[in-house]
Amino acid sequence: MNASTSPSETELLEQLSAYLDGELDPQAAQQVEQLLAADARARDVLQQLEQASAVLDDLPRRDVQPSFTTTTISMIALSEADVLAQQGPAGRRGAWARWLLRTGGLVVALATG
DSSP, X not given: OOTTSOOOHXXXXXXXXXXXXXXXXXXXXXXXXXXXXXXXXXXXXXXXXXXXXXXXXHSOOOXXXXXXXXXXXXXXXXXHHHHHHHSOHHHHHHHXXXXXXXXXXXXXXXXXX
8 A cells, every 4th residue: 555545445444454453564564654644534544443443342252152153054054045946957056156155155254263
């Protein structure tokens, strides 16, 4: 990110979130700091992210049972099976591919979360 260019809202949120989480390399962090020094909008967004993070940190933590992942995936599979049952044979092939992508994405998200 260059301090002379104004990032889109999505790019700004991604960069500032990574900055707050300490995920940026030193050069990228320095670029964000330069942007913050020059851009009041970026400072406002950073402040909002910090406030949201503080609120989330104050929420009570819940422990979930190991079966949570299995139950969640089963619910998605049943939902997708209903959709497949309503479609004809031609639509099933694409639906299966979407189901595999969604399920795989969910498994990866839950495993890394």
